[in-house]
Amino acid sequence: MNIEDLEKEKNEGIENLPLQERRKFLQMGLVVTGVFLGGSVLSLTSTSHASDQSNQDRDIPAEGQYPYPKHYGMVMRQNRCVDCEKCVEACKQTNHVPDAHGAYRTAIQERLTTENGAEKREFRPVLCNHCNRPPCVRVCPTKATYKDPQTGIVVMDYAKCIGCKTCMAACPYNARYFNHEKYAIDKCNFCIDTRLAEGKTETACAAACPARVRIFGDLKDKSTEIYRLLHTPDTKIWVLRPDTGALPNVFYMNA
């Protein structure tokens, strides 16, 4: 491809660039222009995500920044998880996840540490984060995976998928697997076809959880529990791998 051809290409724009890329570019600019000004200028790049209302990259979107009519997300009250894996079982049953090749739509991660000589366990439920800027969607060559315009859920069009697995490599959360039965990539879709379409208000995993770890709902709707949890002052909320700039919609807290 030569320069003339490149010039005819449509500009991709910067809206969909990951935060990391933008930050890199910004920092490079700062290094070039403001190297003598030192930390005071560089510190401008580390504004708090959670508190700055004008920041487009906030972990929890500000009012008026929800791009979808319904904006589904999930809160994980992580310290309540006991790894009973009823969520995993329910998900497998509901969404026909094959019991082979380590396939999963949701899983529980475990961290074992030792504290004062005693074994300490921590469990963390994981699933697709249904990112606002999903790297998997960006890399898909056939547009087989996309953000559902009604709900913001990252969904699959199995017929379009060619099984190239680029999305699997791009996903920062390892939330995708190759389904040998569908012969396509498969992933969590917040049970959009298996439960939400039938009018159920919860995903299979959230409904199965005996400890109410998983709170599923519309982030935009002020009457939902998820909205209340995410907007409780002084609650420490975090997301996984915020550095990727994917803006995930699965939030973690200890509550």
Place this chain on the structure above:
Amino acid sequence: MMQKKIKTIGAVLLAGSFFLATHSIAATAYDEGTYGPEAPITWDKPTKVTFSHKVHTMDSGLACDACHDGLFTMESGAILATGKMTMAAMAEGKFCGSCHDGNTAFATNTKCASCHKDVKELTPKDPIVWTNPAKAVVFYHKAHTEGLGLECDACHDSTFAMQKGAAGKAGNFTMQALYEGKYCGKCHDGSTAFASNTRCNTCHIGVKGYNRMMGNDGAHGATHKDTKAGH
């Protein structure tokens, strides 16, 4: 000096009076001809067990022929030699089990310490693991008995039946029950021991912990390590 002397004399008098009282009652009340051997019968094999004739005859009013020779031959050690006197046999209504069925007398799968005086010897060494209603919860006898000095009757049989898996089968072995002071919640209430709604993963070992304990590590499902490793 004077005070000490008085104390000593007092102690001696007190001890003497107790001795006389107990001795005279025993001497007048217990008749070996009617009630059987006075000394408790003890067995060392297969485990340490004790049996008191007095409790059954004098206290409960049973006649000799209630047990002899239909259930037990009178010859010392004869029953044991057959090797048939097991807890399993009693559960089927043989030997002690013919009365100790939970109806006529307490069942043989309860009140272990009544006969097994050295019950600590029988305390399970391996951790107890429940998989019902949630997989999986672990309990260590050792930490509670040796570690905290609790006696068996602190939990058995008022809070937990001794039968394996009984709590899990009961259908109400839930966190809600614990918060209401049942099962572990009897002590784990935040004052006697840490509250049941804190430190979840002290007892909950999860499916992964269960698989490790049962020796099928690396089964399906993702651990932290293999979810990061990719496919």
